[in-house]
Structures are given as C-alpha cells and as structure tokens.
Amino acid sequence: MIRALVITHGDLGRELVRVAEMILGPVPGLTSMSNSGKAAIDITAQIEAWLTDNPTDDQADPAGGHKKLILLDDYGGSCATSAQLACRQDPDSAIISGVNLAMLLGFVTWRDSMDFEQLVAKVVQKGREAIIQVGGR
Amino acid sequence: MPVVLARIDDRLIHGQVTVGWSEQLRPDRILLANNAIAADSWQKRVYASTVPPDIEVSILPVSKAAASLADKELAEERVLLLTGSAQEMAELVRIGVPVSEVNVGGLHFGPGKRKMLPFVYVDGQDLKAFMRLREMGLLLSAQQVPGGREYLLDDDQIQQMGEQF
Numbered sequence: 001m002i003r004a005l006v007i008t009h010g011d012l013g014r015e016l017v018r019v020a021e022m023i024l025g026p027v028p029g030l031t032s033m034s035n036s037g038k039a040a041i042d043i044t045a046q047i048e049a050w051l052t053d054n055p056t057d058d059q060a061d062p063a064g065g066h067k068k069l070i071l072l073d074d075y076g077g078s079c080a081t082s083a084q085l086a087c088r089q090d091p092d093s094a095i096i097s098g099v100n101l102a103m104l105l106g107f108v109t110w111r112d113s114m115d116f117e118q119l120v121a122k123v124v125q126k127g128r129e130a131i132i133q134v135g136g137r
Numbered sequence: 138m139p140v141v142l143a144r145i146d147d148r149l150i151h152g153q154v155t156v157g158w159s160e161q162l163r164p165d166r167i168l169l170a171n172n173a174i175a176a177d178s179w180q181k182r183v184y185a186s187t188v189p190p191d192i193e194v195s196i197l198p199v200s201k202a203a204a205s206l207a208d209k210e211l212a213e214e215r216v217l218l219l220t221g222s223a224q225e226m227a228e229l230v231r232i233g234v235p236v237s238e239v240n241v242g243g244l245h246f247g248p249g250k251r252k253m254l255p256f257v258y259v260d261g262q263d264l265k266a267f268m269r270l271r272e273m274g275l276l277l278s279a280q281q282v283p284g285g286r287e288y289l290l291d292d293d294q295i296q297q298m299g300e301q302f
C-alpha cells in the first residue's frame with residue numbers, strides 16, 4: 001500500500017485528512033503531522049520515523065511496495081526543509097507541496113490503480129485543476 | 138554590511154524569516170551561520186532554495202560568517218543574520234559582528250529544555266549564552282514575526298529562569 005503523510009503548519013493537515021475521511025470514509029495509510037511547537041530537528045526525526053514505519057499489511061501487498069508520498073502545505077517552510085532532509089536517503093518517497101483537498105481525494109482514488117510515478121504526477125495535476133476562479137470578476 | 142536583524146531561530150531559514158521578516162525589512166541577503174549545513178552542499182542547496190529569488194543567500198560556518206560581514210565590497214548590503222542557537226550568536230558577537238539587538242525568534246522544546254515563553258524553550262547553556270549576549274551590551278527580545286508580541290528578555294528574567302536548572 002502506498003502511504004501518504006500530510007505535513008502542515010497548525011492543524012491544517014489534520015483537518016484536511018479529517019474532511020477527506022468524511023467524504024470517503026476511513027483511509028488506511030493516510031496520516032497528518034503538524035510542525036507546531038517543534039524544532040526542525042524533531043520534525044525531521046518524526047518524518048524519518050514515519051518513512052521507516054512499514055505497516056504489517058505491506059507484506060501481504062508487495063506490489064504496492066513501500067512507496068511513500070509526502071504532501072506539504074507550503075514550499076519554503078520548516079515542513080518542506082525537514083521533509084527533504086528526511087527523504088534524502090529514501091528512494092521510495094516523493095514530496096509535493098501545495099496540498100489541497102482535491103489532491104487527497106485523488107490520492108485515495110488512484111493509489112491502487114497506478115504505479116507510484118504516475119500517481120505522483122496525477123496528484124499534482126488534480127491539485128492544479130482544483131484551483132479555479134469560480135465567481136466574481 | 139548593516140545587519141537589519143540578528144535572529145536566533147532553530148528552524149533556521151523558514152517562512153517566518155523568508156516571508157514574515159523579509160517582507161518587512163527587505164534584506165538584500167540572508168546570512169545563515171551554521172557549521173553543519175555549510176559543510177554539506179546538498180543541505181545548503183535545500184535551505185538556499187527556500188529563499189525568495191530577489192534575496193541573496195549565504196550559508197557559512199560561524200567563523201567565516203563574521204569575516205563575510207566585514208567584507209568592504211558588500212558594505213552596502215542589508216543583511217538578515219541567522220543562527221540556530223544563542224551560543225552561535227554569542228560567538229558571532231564575541232568575534233566582532235556589529236549588532237546591538239538580538240531577536241530570539243524560536244527555540245523549540247527538546248530534551249532538558251524548559252519553557253520560558255510559548256516559543257522559547259531553554260536549558261542552562263542557552264541561558265548562559267543569553268547572559269553572555271547581555272554582558273556584551275546587547276538588547277535581547279523575543280518575537281516570532283513582525284507585528285507579533287515582543288517580549289523583552291532582561292537580566293532578571295534570564296537569572297530567574299536560570300534558577301530552574
């Protein structure tokens with residue numbers, strides 16, 4: 001199973017995951033983390049722990065591999081720097097910034113039917129497509 | 138180089154610095170003094186990539202950061218000087234970096250640290266470095282972002298906090 005971690009400032013990530021689960025029901029392997037109150041070194045350590053935390057069902061699903069997707073709220077913050085530092089030695093991970101609800105829904109929809117590289121590209125595409133001027137001039 | 142802000146922040150270069158303070162102070166350069174990152178070109182690139190394109194960035198070991206601030210060719214540059222710890226900032230001031238005020242922007246919780254302010258957790262070493270900065274005549278205050286609450290860190294507060302260790 002491909003796992004995803006949403007890392008954000010404040011409670012943004014927790015709420016995004018909560019709302020995604022409100023729409024889709026419980027999503028295994030989708031979790032969130034906040035940088036609130038944490039030193040950069042601790043954020044990095046927590047991400048590293050998540051990267052190496054292989055749930056037992058992975059043995060039953062070797063095809064899904066141990067691929068991991070990190071979604072960030074903003075490029076350039078402590079979350080982004082820590083994610084890059086943590087993933088430096090991990091060949092099975094990808095990092096995307098600019099997380100929105102459409103990306104989480106897309107991740108859940110396609111994670112079992114695409115290979116990892118395709119999925120990452122698809123999530124980026126869905127995130128961009130979700131930004132639309134809806135009204136006003 | 139005039140130092141427009143000398144900041145202690147264990148998150149180093151991040152949003153509060155590149156957006157918050159940089160929008161307000163418009164520095165020409167962000168100078169991060171950090172031995173470990175300066176020695177690792179990959180990490181240097183990660184941190185440098187988070188700085189907006191209109192701001193220059195230097196990541197140097199502490200000893201070289203002081204020399205770079207004295208460089209005559211860069212005399213006109215407005216610099217935002219950053220360290221990840223009070224100890225490194227005290228070292229820079231001791232070497233002779235010309236600053237009169239230090240901003241404590243964020244020291245987060247860690248093993249053996251106690252809460253001084255909501256965003257400032259310290260141990261005995263941090264407090265010793267605060268006192269060294271005070272003894273060298275610097276004004277010490279804590280503030281996360283422009284417009285945020287500013288807390289003056291005076292000798293009494295630092296000493297009182299020191300009694301907990």
